[in-house]
Amino acid sequence: MIDATTITAANAAADATLRADYDALGDHLARRGIDIASIKDKVAAYGIAIPSWGVGTGGTRFARFPGVGEPASVFDKLDDCGVIHQLTGATPRVSLHIPWDDADPADLLAKAEETGLAFDAMNSNTFQDQPGQAHSYKYGSLSHTDAATRAQAVEHNLYCIELGRKIGSKALTIWVGDGSNFPGQSNFTRQFERYLGSAREVYAGLPADWRLLTEHKMFEPAFYSTVVQDWGTNYMIAQELGPQAQCLVDLGHHAPNVNIEMIVARLIQFGKLGGFHFNDSKYGDDDLDTASIDPYRLFLVFNELVEAEGTPDFDPAHMLDQSHNVTDPIESLMNSAMEVQRAYAQALLVDRAALAGHQDANDALMASETLKAAFRTDVTPILKMARLEKGAAIDPVAAYRQSGYRAAVAETRPVSDGSGGGIV
Numbered sequence: 001m002i003d004a005t006t007i008t009a010a011n012a013a014a015d016a017t018l019r020a021d022y023d024a025l026g027d028h029l030a031r032r033g034i035d036i037a038s039i040k041d042k043v044a045a046y047g048i049a050i051p052s053w054g055v056g057t058g059g060t061r062f063a064r065f066p067g068v069g070e071p072a073s074v075f076d077k078l079d080d081c082g083v084i085h086q087l088t089g090a091t092p093r094v095s096l097h098i099p100w101d102d103a104d105p106a107d108l109l110a111k112a113e114e115t116g117l118a119f120d121a122m123n124s125n126t127f128q129d130q131p132g133q134a135h136s137y138k139y140g141s142l143s144h145t146d147a148a149t150r151a152q153a154v155e156h157n158l159y160c161i162e163l164g165r166k167i168g169s170k171a172l173t174i175w176v177g178d179g180s181n182f183p184g185q186s187n188f189t190r191q192f193e194r195y196l197g198s199a200r201e202v203y204a205g206l207p208a209d210w211r212l213l214t215e216h217k218m219f220e221p222a223f224y225s226t227v228v229q230d231w232g233t234n235y236m237i238a239q240e241l242g243p244q245a246q247c248l249v250d251l252g253h254h255a256p257n258v259n260i261e262m263i264v265a266r267l268i269q270f271g272k273l274g275g276f277h278f279n280d281s282k283y284g285d286d287d288l289d290t291a292s293i294d295p296y297r298l299f300l301v302f303n304e305l306v307e308a309e310g311t312p313d314f315d316p317a318h319m320l321d322q323s324h325n326v327t328d329p330i331e332s333l334m335n336s337a338m339e340v341q342r343a344y345a346q347a348l349l350v351d352r353a354a355l356a357g358h359q360d361a362n363d364a365l366m367a368s369e370t371l372k373a374a375f376r377t378d379v380t381p382i383l384k385m386a387r388l389e390k391g392a393a394i395d396p397v398a399a400y401r402q403s404g405y406r407a408a409v410a411e412t413r414p415v416s417d418g419s420g421g422g423i424v
């Protein structure tokens with residue numbers, strides 16, 4: 001963890017400027033009829049989960065260029081996640097990926113306690129083979145043509161639930177790489193039937209207070225078709241399985257220009273929005289840092305979420321899911337968590353009564369301007385004040401760099417092997 005005096009000293013140097021900026025923004029928002037403290041309190045209460053795999057350097061299909069001091073175990077990953085939460089105050093939970101993070105639940109709980117973290121959704125992995133595995137997933141897992149391979153994939157998901165129960169998780173997220181690479185390779189209908197049959201077996205193993213989140217993805221690793229390719233198929237799965245099954249929306253898993261905020265609205269309307277994997281993309285599933293390409297789209301997603309606040313049983317899981325190829329993953333994850341908070345704060349500023357009036361009056365221009373007025377507001381002082389008040393850093397990246405954390409862990413962690421590719 002970071003020495004608290006580093007954070008305190010950095011905050012003291014920025015304190016006066018922040019208070020001046022915060023007061024000025026407070027006056028500005030008051031003239032718009034908005035109480036800045038109420039926005040700040042909501043931002044302070046907001047938390048987003050970190051994926052354990054996000055703290056390691058990612059890669060493309062071509063190569064991976066690891067940095068120094070890469071985490072070598074789930075416990076190293078939890079240390080890094082603890083630093084992210086310490087500095088941002090925005091990431092109280094970690095989402096584990098099994099078998100990459102498999103460990104004794106007592107040890108996981110002890111480390112979580114030490115780092116001030118809790119566990120979010122469990123993630124299963126049936127998109128790659130593990131050493132000693134009886135049946136290969138080369139041609140699929142939950143939808144495989146071979147019953148024994150499907151049973152093995154079901155068993156793995158049930159194991160993830162069992163481990164998750166012991167560490168306080170309340171959800172299982174399933175993403176499968178199943179699909180086909182050639183037209184004609186797979187019968188779409190029979191393949192999806194097999195998937196549903198397997199998913200029903202996993203669903204039957206859910207504790208009563210758990211949710212099953214299924215994640216759609218348009219393409220890759222199967223390039224011609226994937227079994228759960230879009231939100232339509234995902235919705236069918238959630239409908240078929242039952243009330244504990246909901247859809248997970250990964251922002252990068254859509255074709256360019258798809259109206260993701262509208263998908264979000266549809267899933268909310270029918271009670272099937274289970275959660276998010278936030279990231280950004282330019283061309284495909286790029287897994288770029290959240291809001292690095294299109295912050296307005298992220299804002300529009302949050303506009304739908306704020307619109308739905310107060311809906312009964314509405315509690316989507318929020319997580320980052322991105323690949324850091326050229327940055328320090330801790331810095332990228334801190335920045336991304338803050339960008340998500342920013343989008344949330346901006347969405348809270350939308351004048352919803354005015355927006356509804358413009359919509360009913362068919363005043364398209366003023367409806368759009370109402371959203372833009374919120375989006376254009378620089379809410380940075382609100383985010384900084386929320387961090388300051390909870391003992392986190394006013395400027396997390398600057399405090400992180402001053403702390404020398406990465407160089408310190410590089411002293412004790414083994415040098416990471418850069419061979420092989422793959423987004424992880």
Ligand SMILES: [Mn+2]
Nearest residue numbers: 215250277321
């Ligand atoms: Mn994802």
